[in-house]
Amino acid sequence: MQDFKLDETSGLPVWVQLRNRFVYLIKTGHYEPGEQLPSVRSLAADLSINYNTVSKAYVDLEHSGYVVSVRGRGVFVKEVARESCEDMLSAVDTVLDDAIRRCMSMGMSLDEVRLRMLDVAHTIQLESQAILSEKRNLNERGKGHKA
Secondary structure (H helix, E strand, C coil): CCCCCCCCCCCCCHHHHHHHHHHHHHHCCCCCCCCECCCHHHHHHHHCCCHHHHHHHHHHHHHCCCEEEECCCEEEECCCCHHHHHHHHHHHHHHHHHHHHHHHHCCCCHHHHHHHHHHHHHHHHHHHHHHHHHHHHHHHHHHHHHC
């Protein structure tokens, strides 16, 4: 699933990463009110994670008021105040603004900061992909030993 990239090197548990990503996607309008989230089983299979991990994230989303679970039908996005989206984006903007200004105070131009941010983001993406690939290789080797 394209919208979800889990970071195996993060100190955050996978279910928290998943929950946080859903919160972001809901608050920013990627998932609209009334829209159904992927089933627990399909998301677990797509991300190669345990069913219970996805279930725990969904339960937390429901307790936090982002979704509602309808027995036998699935999990659906609830109406979320637009202010919360603006608050989240404002917080992100504050973090980015601070980072950019700090880099500029170190003598970097805005173009240099932009290019450096792209380089760092790309490095993080490559590291995450390498870890995921290694995890898949270990899983495949583990399956080979069981057969």
